Amino acid sequence: MEKDIELEVVEEYVIDGVHRFKLKVKGSNIVFNVSAENLEEAVRKVIDMMKSLKLIQ
Numbered sequence: 925m926e927k928d929i930e931l932e933v934v935e936e937y938v939i940d941g942v943h944r945f946k947l948k949v950k951g952s953n954i955v956f957n958v959s960a961e962n963l964e965e966a967v968r969k970v971i972d973m974m975k976s977l978k979l980i981q
Contacts, residue, residue, distance in 0.1 A: 929980060931967060954979075 930950035937944055945966035948955045956973060960966035974980045 929971075929974070931970060933963070936963075949974075 931947045932950050934946040934948045934955060935944075936946075942959050943961060944957060944959050945963065946955055946957050947966060947970050956970045958966050958969045958973075960969055971980070
């Protein structure tokens with residue numbers, strides 16, 4: 925059974941011309957900090973990272 929993962933935006937900012945997002949896994953203390961052009965890309969990157977870390981399948 926796959927658990928539904930909810931992500932919430934903690935922070936969105938631009939540093940040195942790079943757009944960055946901090947996304948938190950809801951109900952945990954896990955925060956991912958990724959660079960992305962938009963929120964959808966940031967979510968895709970976080971999901972890929974979570975799969976790579978075997979946090980989800």
